[in-house]
Amino acid sequence: MSSPLVLTLTCADQTGITARVTAFLFERGCNILDAQQFRDSTSDRFFMRVAFDPLGTNADELRGSFAKLGAEYAMEWKIVALDRARRVIIMVSKGDHCLVDLLYRLRVGELNIEPVAIVSNHPREVAIRTDIGDIPFHHVPVTKETKPQAEARVREIAAETEAELVVLARYMQIFSDEQSAHFAGRCINIHHSFLPGFKGARPYHQAHERGVKIIGATAHFVTADLDEGPIIHQDVERITHSDSPADLVRKGRDIERRVLAEAVRLFAGERVLMNGNRTVVFRG
Structure with missing residues (x-):
């Protein structure tokens, strides 16, 4: 089994972020294990954490592919192994x-x-x-x-x-x-x-x-x-x-x-x- 990964991100709040992120993972065969999100009305910023099983998808390839989406929304983001100490x-x-x-x-x-x-x-x-x-x-x-x-x-x-x-x-x-x-x-x-x-x-x-x-x-x-x-x-x-x-x-x-x-x-x-x-x- 592949080790689970976790994606965290924050950016200015915009429509469609959740849909784009979950679609990105779905299209690459990943299985979402847990997802949480929050919009801060005072700062108008969006926050999200998604834990997922990459199901064999290479983590480095995921990071490389996600960089384009991250740049589109000016995100601060990272994808890391969830079970690494x-x-x-x-x-x-x-x-x-x-x-x-x-x-x-x-x-x-x-x-x-x-x-x-x-x-x-x-x-x-x-x-x-x-x-x-x-x-x-x-x-x-x-x-x-x-x-x-x-x-x-x-x-x-x-x-x-x-x-x-x-x-x-x-x-x-x-x-x-x-x-x-x-x-x-x-x-x-x-x-x-x-x-x-x-x-x-x-x-x-x-x-x-x-x-x-x-x-x-x-x-x-x-x-x-x-x-x-x-x-x-x-x-x-x-x-x-x-x-x-x-x-x-x-x-x-x-x-x-x-x-x-x-x-x-x-x-x-x-x-x-x-x-x-x-x-x-x-x-x-």
Whole structure:
């Protein structure tokens, strides 16, 4: 059997796009497995994700043929293998709960990723207290004076490993504008707050001081604007007046790990499309 492919596209909304895309696949003997589409009325843009079985049709030939249709509608598009594991760098500081959860979900088959490196600004015995198998670990210390060199080293690791995604699994260093731009659209951060509320440091303590009744976590793309990148996934949990800041931190860790894991799953499944400073997320 041939491996399934997935086509994602976005362009200015026009009539006939869905018909042209599905006809293109039909005419080449492909079988559509799942199709989702969305028109954003505010930006007047069209978004589409189609998973299909090429039934022996060559993927490169499909890309070459689709280029003409893509140019006709001025699409941003790609056709990629759906079952290929995405190459991922995971970055951590001292809290490894999100990393451990990602590795567990990988082991049980929930995530279609291939961790090619783990990077931390702390030594391994400080940053990670679990077995990471044969995943290469890189200690890249960061100080105010060495930050440019440290970020350059991360870019080198990404290039050497051909990483497709960088996951900040509670990596407690702020990327420079240069680093944010370099990894634009392929770096996901987990923020321990339900953005846009309680940005920056110690959000659970901020939430406790405000007496909130719901806390949450947000997975978003990294941009130069701190904690303001396009949001991929969020979740919340109810709390009460009796919860201390420590309780909020404890409960928050559980939200963080599941929100980040879901964002990574969505990205690996080609289900996240950029829409300006927002995202279109095709669930499934």
